[in-house]
Amino acid sequence: KKMSPPQVFADLNPQQREAVEHGRTSEGSQGPLLVIAGAGSGKTKTLAARVVRLVMDGADPNRILLLTFSRRAAGEMEQRVGRALHQALGYSATQAPPRFAWAGTFHGVGARLLREYAERIGLARNFTILDRADAEDLMGMQRQALGLAEKADRFPLKASCLAIYSRVINSEARLDTVLQQFYPWCFGCLAELKQLFRAYAEAKQQQQVLDYDDLLLYWMHMMSDPALAAELGARFDHVLIDEYQDTNRLQAAILKGLKPRGENLTVVGDDAQAIYSFRAAEVRNILDFPAQFDPPARIVALEQNYRSTQPILEASNAVIALAKHRHEKRLWSDKPSSEKPRLIVLQDESAQASWVADEVLKRREEGLKLMQQAVLFRTAAHSAPLELELTRRNIPFRKYGGLKFLESTHVKDVLGMLRWAQNPRGRLAAFRVSQLLPGFGPASARRLLDAMDEQAADAWAALRDFKPPPAAAADWALLRELMLSLAAQSEWPADLERVIDWYQPHLERLYEDQAPVRLADLEQLARIAQAYGERERFLTELTLDPPNASSDESGVPSLDEDYLILSTIHSSKGQEWNAVYLLNAVDGCIPSDMATGQTEEIEEERRLLYVAMTRAKQHLAIVAPQRYYVRQQRRDGDVHVYATLTRFIPGKVARLFEQVGAAPRAPLAQAAPVVPTVDVGAKVRSLWD
Ligand code: ATP
Numbered sequence: 001k002k003m004s005p006p007q008v009f010a011d012l013n014p015q016q017r018e019a020v021e022h023g024r025t026s027e028g029s030q031g032p033l034l035v036i037a038g039a040g041s042g043k044t045k046t047l048a049a050r051v052v053r054l055v056m057d058g059a060d061p062n063r064i065l066l067l068t069f070s071r072r073a074a075g076e077m078e079q080r081v082g083r084a085l086h087q088a089l090g091y092s093a094t095q096a097p098p099r100f101a102w103a104g105t106f107h108g109v110g111a112r113l114l115r116e117y118a119e120r121i122g123l124a125r126n127f128t129i130l131d132r133a134d135a136e137d138l139m140g141m142q143r144q145a146l147g148l149a150e151k152a153d154r155f156p157l158k159a160s161c162l163a164i165y166s167r168v169i170n171s172e173a174r175l176d177t178v179l180q181q182f183y184p185w186c187f188g189c190l191a192e193l194k195q196l197f198r199a200y201a202e203a204k205q206q207q208q209v210l211d212y213d214d215l216l217l218y219w220m221h222m223m224s225d226p227a228l229a230a231e232l233g234a235r236f237d238h239v240l241i242d243e244y245q246d247t248n249r250l251q252a253a254i255l256k257g258l259k260p261r262g263e264n265l266t267v268v269g270d271d272a273q274a275i276y277s278f279r280a281a282e283v284r285n286i287l288d289f290p291a292q293f294d295p296p297a298r299i300v301a302l303e304q305n306y307r308s309t310q311p312i313l314e315a316s317n318a319v320i321a322l323a324k325h326r327h328e329k330r331l332w333s334d335k336p337s338s339e340k341p342r343l344i345v346l347q348d349e350s351a352q353a354s355w356v357a358d359e360v361l362k363r364r365e366e367g368l369k370l371m372q373q374a375v376l377f378r379t380a381a382h383s384a385p386l387e388l389e390l391t392r393r394n395i396p397f398r399k400y401g402g403l404k405f406l407e408s409t410h411v412k413d414v415l416g417m418l419r420w421a422q423n424p425r426g427r428l429a430a431f432r433v434s435q436l437l438p439g440f441g442p443a444s445a446r447r448l449l450d451a452m453d454e455q456a457a458d459a460w461a462a463l464r465d466f467k468p469p470p471a472a473a474a475d476w477a478l479l480r481e482l483m484l485s486l487a488a489q490s491e492w493p494a495d496l497e498r499v500i501d502w503y504q505p506h507l508e509r510l511y512e513d514q515a516p517v518r519l520a521d522l523e524q525l526a527r528i529a530q531a532y533g534e535r536e537r538f539l540t541e542l543t544l545d546p547p548n549a550s551s552d553e554s555g556v557p558s559l560d561e562d563y564l565i566l567s568t569i570h571s572s573k574g575q576e577w578n579a580v581y582l583l584n585a586v587d588g589c590i591p592s593d594m595a596t597g598q599t600e601e602i603e604e605e606r607r608l609l610y611v612a613m614t615r616a617k618q619h620l621a622i623v624a625p626q627r628y629y630v631r632q633q634r635r636d637g638d639v640h641v642y643a644t645l646t647r648f649i650p651g652k653v654a655r656l657f658e659q660v661g662a663a664p665r666a667p668l669a670q671a672a673p674v675v676p677t678v679d680v681g682a683k684v685r686s687l688w689d
């Protein structure tokens with residue numbers, strides 16, 4: 001095959017090229033590499049080009065471990081690399097580009113490795129994975145079984161228990177340290193929490209269910225066996241990781257286990273974009289990366305931003321320049337523009353929604369597709385008024401981050417059936433499903449679970465022999481036959497259709513009027529299911545990285561359809577759009593009122609704003625509604641007050657924006673606003689300083 005240098009190499013700048021070529025020379029320098037650089041400087045592009053170069057030099061795509069922040073990011077990377085290779089290697093158009101079997105998230109790759117090595121580490125191959133809500137429920141069951149809720153007063157709720165547990169695991173820290181540092185008000189429950197966590201871990205082990213953290217924990221456990229670690233390390237000739245600033249201690253330890261000397265290890269990231277410390281991510285991982293190795297990692301810094309116009313970059317830099325600690329970076333852009341980013345102050349949330357909708361349509365008129373525009377917000381709930389407005393105006397959208405539909409009871413019921421069929425020992429699924437039958441209460445469910453536990457070797461035999469309450473006998477027989485058949489053999493996606501058929505009468509009985517809407521959700525689930533080759537894979541991937549919800553009731557928009565992106569800032573990581581609108585840029589949203597005022601948390605919120613702003617290529621609008629109530633903590637209790645513009649855009653930063661205020665929409669508004677309303681086009685800086 002002829003090789004021609006692909007386009008991806010053509011426009012690399014010298015630093016990017018250095019990163020792409022690292023380790024290629026005959027000196028045998030295949031040591032670790034760190035690319036640390038600001039937003040939009042081409043880190044992800046460089047990583048992709050490096051993979052292309054490695055494959056062109058003979059690396060086997062199936063022996064490259066490529067870790068990204070989401071499955072979507074992995075898919076995009078794979079496509080980008082695939083296209084470049086296609087072009088470089090002169091494949092014919094009909095030939096499929098090479099597949100990268102090991103491109104994905106840490107958790108996704110972990111799940112696959114564990115499935116493969118399960119038996120060697122004392123895990124059943126058919127383990128199932130609990131999503132966050134299921135894990136909380138399991139925690140809640142243990143909490144109740146141990147009587148902790150009554151024992152200590154103000155014992156943390158199940159969600160907090162899981163959060164504490166998760167932090168201990170991911171930061172590889174001791175429980176007492178974590179409590180002292182992050183949950184001082186729970187310190188009195190140290191002994192009980194220990195007991196609870198032991199019970200929770202035992203329950204998971206016994207039922208062969210894994211929570212998210214276990215995917216990393218068991219992976220790490222494999223790495224602690226030197227023979228297994230060597231075997232795993234040898235499977236991957238190259239390991240490359242994007243967004244390294246958001247990895248946690250456990251993930252760093254896994255990498256170190258895979259590549260102890262950092263050989264052929266490339267990590268890429270930006271400490272100024274670290275936004276996952278609430279999940280125990282450690283920005284120190286990236287800062288300490290080079291010195292972990294001997295000889296230390298090579299460091300490449302990139303300084304040109306290719307994404308944003310100069311005025312957008314200048315405003316973003318001004319925001320992050322106020323951060324407390326950071327690795328100094330200079331970032332410049334050679335994309336001049338006369339358009340400054342805009343700071344828009346509006347009356348209230350509904351004015352905000354309608355302004356954004358207007359603006360989006362205006363841009364579309366100008367030729368910018370909806371897909372080239374995105375609306376970002378701090379938490380998933382912030383987009384609700386906008387979603388209504390978009391729906392009212394028939395503007396299609398897709399929302400990233402936080403999928404409500406998978407959390408609804410009817411979808412969970414159906415998934416519960418499939419999980420139970422997959423793993424008979426998973427008590428949560430069995431408990432949920434059996435009680436769908438009328439006349440089958442919690443006591444019967446517990447009797448069933450115990451019977452299945454007793455016959456652990458052949459749990460399904462217990463199902464066959466089980467005597468249901470007489471009132472439920474007929475329904476039980478149907479359920480039993482279906483479960484036995486699904487357990488005996490899986491046919492995908494037919495399994496799901498059979499479950500939905502079985503479930504439909506229960507759905508109608510349980511939800512009456514609402515049944516048709518809920519059935520439509522299940523049909524959407526069935527459509528999603530078609531994309532997966534087998535049941536186990538569907539369950540795993542749906543749990544780890546759910547596909548996105550869509551505005552379209554009839555399902556996921558087809559590929560050629562145009563739609564606006566709505567995304568939490570967290571889920572917008574690594575992406576870029578021509579036009580970006582940021583909602584609710586007020587104190588109480590950014591920084592969130594959940595950030596308790598600890599410096600560390602406030603700094604993370606500042607980085608979030610930086611991440612949001614740096615997603616924009618040409619147009620950036622930051623919107624702040626004036627009449628927006630936020631909670632404020634006072635000595636005599638919380639009060640609700642009107643929000644003010646985010647503290648991260650003080651006067652001297654605001655001057656880098658074009659500042660626009662708007663006329664009140666309802667001239668007869670009665671409530672006296674704390675912040676006076678202003679005329680169209682008025683400069684509002686003085687009001688906000
Ligand atoms: P983030 O920190 O947000 O993840 P990043 O550093 O990963 O950003 P990329 O997404 O790789 O940056 O690149 C940003 C944009 O700049 C992309 O559109 C990319 O194609 C473009 N770009 C990067 N390097 C170059 C270059 N040398 N020449 C032209 N365009 C470039």
Ligand code: MG
Nearest residue numbers: 043044045574
């Ligand atoms: Mg990137």
